[in-house]
Amino acid sequence: MSITKHNWTKDEIIAIYNKPLMDLLYEAATIHREKHDPNVVQVSTLLSIKTGGCPEDCGYCPQAARYNTGVEGNDLMSVSQVKAQALRAKSSGSSRVCMGAAWRNVKDGEEFDQVLEMVRTINKLDMEVCCTLGMITENQAQRLAEAGLYAYNHNLDTSEEYYKDVISTRGFEDRLQTIENVRKTNVTVCSGGIIGMGESIEDRAGMLVALSTLNPQPESVPINALVAVEGTPMEEEKPVEIWEMIRMVATTRIIMPDTQVRLSAGRTNMSREGQAMCFFAGANSIFAGDKLLTTPNPDVQEDMKMFDLLGLIPQKPFVKVSQPQTVEAADSQFTTLGEKPRWSRPGHTIERNLEASIKAKI
Numbered sequence: 001m002s003i004t005k006h007n008w009t010k011d012e013i014i015a016i017y018n019k020p021l022m023d024l025l026y027e028a029a030t031i032h033r034e035k036h037d038p039n040v041v042q043v044s045t046l047l048s049i050k051t052g053g054c055p056e057d058c059g060y061c062p063q064a065a066r067y068n069t070g071v072e073g074n075d076l077m078s079v080s081q082v083k084a085q086a087l088r089a090k091s092s093g094s095s096r097v098c099m100g101a102a103w104r105n106v107k108d109g110e111e112f113d114q115v116l117e118m119v120r121t122i123n124k125l126d127m128e129v130c131c132t133l134g135m136i137t138e139n140q141a142q143r144l145a146e147a148g149l150y151a152y153n154h155n156l157d158t159s160e161e162y163y164k165d166v167i168s169t170r171g172f173e174d175r176l177q178t179i180e181n182v183r184k185t186n187v188t189v190c191s192g193g194i195i196g197m198g199e200s201i202e203d204r205a206g207m208l209v210a211l212s213t214l215n216p217q218p219e220s221v222p223i224n225a226l227v228a229v230e231g232t233p234m235e236e237e238k239p240v241e242i243w244e245m246i247r248m249v250a251t252t253r254i255i256m257p258d259t260q261v262r263l264s265a266g267r268t269n270m271s272r273e274g275q276a277m278c279f280f281a282g283a284n285s286i287f288a289g290d291k292l293l294t295t296p297n298p299d300v301q302e303d304m305k306m307f308d309l310l311g312l313i314p315q316k317p318f319v320k321v322s323q324p325q326t327v328e329a330a331d332s333q334f335t336t337l338g339e340k341p342r343w344s345r346p347g348h349t350i351e352r353n354l355e356a357s358i359k360a361k362i
Helices: 010-017 021-035 079-091 111-125 138-147 172-183 199-210 242-255 273-282 300-310 351-361
Strands: 040-050 096-101 127-134 151-153 188-190 194-197 221-223 262-264 283-288
Touching: 010 021, 010 199, 010 242, 021 111, 021 300, 040 079, 040 111, 040 262, 079 096, 079 111, 079 188, 079 273, 096 111, 096 151, 111 127, 111 138, 111 172, 111 273, 111 351, 138 283, 151 221, 172 188, 199 242, 221 242, 221 283, 262 273, 273 283, 273 300, 283 300
Parallel strands: 040 096, 040 283, 096 127, 127 151, 151 188, 194 221, 221 262, 262 283
Antiparallel strands: none
């Protein structure tokens, strides 16, 4: 039986990643079957509750206000709109709704109160609720937990070393601090990253070091393939080869055996055969629906056809962790503090990000 290890080194992870593919797949699949039912895959729906206008300069993101990507922004959705979308997702086989807002960080006030009500509403539908709202304080994490939040997503994106070549408006340490704030509650952690941004294998290993040395390790790790969007600084990056995704999934499964590994962005470029190899290598979660925030994703009906073909079964909600109880706003022990945390702004210049922002103004 494999034992969860929290002191993986970069060299160890690179050695796993570079194993002969058949050996890598065999090891990963063996561990996967020890820890999980290989025929069960969690299905999540990602919903953009507030789109566009983000002040950050993340080089991969079409929602950054400084780039001209054609993304139409929208204000925060209403609770009733979110409930309708959640019911639609549930009827299509999703057990989790992940709500994303294009914010740098959560700010106390009416909009956050509205998000808390969204969390309460979806939890009462007996669905797992995940949020990705940017950086949050401990108090904000506690308020989300009270509302019934199941998971909080905050990706590391890449290694600490390569991070400075992707984002200059917030620091890597702020991401770790947000995860630490979530860990002070009963909310589970969802954190992963993106491959195909021009990083090296060493950087991919470095990201996995940062995730695997967390104790406890994240309950969910999304592995995204970059979707190169026109207008972003990374629009010219070449698509990730399916073999790279398979190796990344398998390596993640080996070093984080209990984690749910999510096959996330980039699935539109993957064949059914390629996705099947990822499931065999240890992926046991996907995002369903025709869009991931603003980028294309396979149609949910196509996913269900693939599930039927492969004999896969959607995972029921609250299998890994029991359903949190919802505390109504009037009964909350944690109230708004009006916090104004000083999240870092490294402020260095990333040339390709600067060029893309200048191009957007022309």
